[in-house]
C-alpha cells in the first residue's frame with residue numbers, strides 16, 4: 001500500500017507501507033549502523049521517535065527473539081530504503097514485516113533515505129508523520145502540534161522493583177528504559193541486581209544498601225525529569241554511581257551542569273571517543289539527541305571522554321566522589337564491544353579503586 005512520509009518542514013516522501021498499517025507520528029531521527037536494526041527497534045531510548053536506517057537494506061538477517069533490548073519494539077516507526085523480504089540467518093525466527101505487524105509498529109520502505117538524512121543533517125531533527133490516506137495540511141499541522149514525548153520514561157520504566165540474584169556486588173539499577181545488555185553486562189560480572197522503577201525515592205533505593213547504583217539509558221529530554229534529578233542529587237553523596245546516556249545526563253544535571261539538544265543527534269555504531277584516562281580512542285555505539293553542555297560543569301568534575309567528531313562531552317568523573325558516567329553505550333548492542341571495560345571500571349570504583357583522571361570541565 002502506498003504511504004507518505006510528511007516532515008514538519010513540508011517535505012513529502014512517497015513510499016510503501018509495511019509492518020502495521022495505520023498512521024504514525026514522531027520525531028524523525030537517523031541511525032547509521034549497518035547492522036543491529038533489531039536492537040535499535042527494541043531500545044527504549046527511541047520511544048517517541050521514527051527511526052531512519054541509513055544503511056540501504058534492512059531486514060536481511062530477519063529477527064530472532066534473543067537479541068532484543070526490551071520485550072517489544074519501542075520506536076514510533078521505521079523508515080528504510082529497501083526491506084529484505086527473504087531473510088536468511090540460522091537464528092532467524094521471523095521477518096521484520098511480521099515482527100512489526102505483530103507489535104503494531106508502522107514502517108515505510110522505498111524512501112530515499114540519503115535525501116531524508118541530508119535534510120535532517122542540515123535542518124535538524126524534526127517531527128514527521130507516516131500516513132496511507134490523504135490528510136489536509138491543517139490536520140497534519142494539528143497532529144504535529146499534539147506531539148509530546150515528556151512521559152516517555154514513565155511509559156518504559158519497570159512497573160515494580162525486581163531482583164536478579166548474583167553472588168557479587170549489590171547493584172541498584174534505576175530503570176529509565178534500561179537496555180537488556182546493561183543488565184546482562186552486570187550479570188556477567190555476577191552482580192546481585194535490583195531494578196527500581198524510575199520514580200523510586202532515594203530512601204527506597206538506599207534501603208537495600210546497594211554497593212553501587214547504575215543510572216540507565218532512557219528516552220526524552222533529561223530536563224523533563226526534575227524529580228529524578230533531585231533523587232540523583234541525594235544518591236550521589238552516598239553511593240558510587242555509574243550513569244549511561246540518559247543516566248549520564250541526569251548525573252551531570254544533578255552535579256550542577258547543563259544539557260542542550262544536538263542539532264541531529266548521534267545515532268550509530270562507529271563514533272570515535274577518546275578516553276582521557278588511558279589516552280586511547282574507542283569506537284562507540286551511540287544513541288542520543290541531547291548532550292552535556294561544555295563549560296557547564298563545576299570544578300570538581302572532570303571530563304573523562306570526548307567525542308572526536310564534534311568534541312562534545314562523552315564522559316565525566318568526579319574528582320572526590322565515586323561518580324562516573326558516559327554518554328555512549330558501553331554495553332553496545334548494537335555496536336562494538338570494546339567499551340565493556342567501563343563496567344569493570346565502575347565495579348573497581350565500587351571496590352574503592354581510584355579512577356580520577358581527565359581534563360578540567
Ligand SMILES: NC(=O)CC[C@H](N)C(=O)O
Pocket residue numbers: 045216217218219220221222244245246247287288289290291
Ligand atoms: N540512549 C539514551 O539514553 C538517550 C538519552 C536521551 N534521551 C537523549 O536522546 O539524549
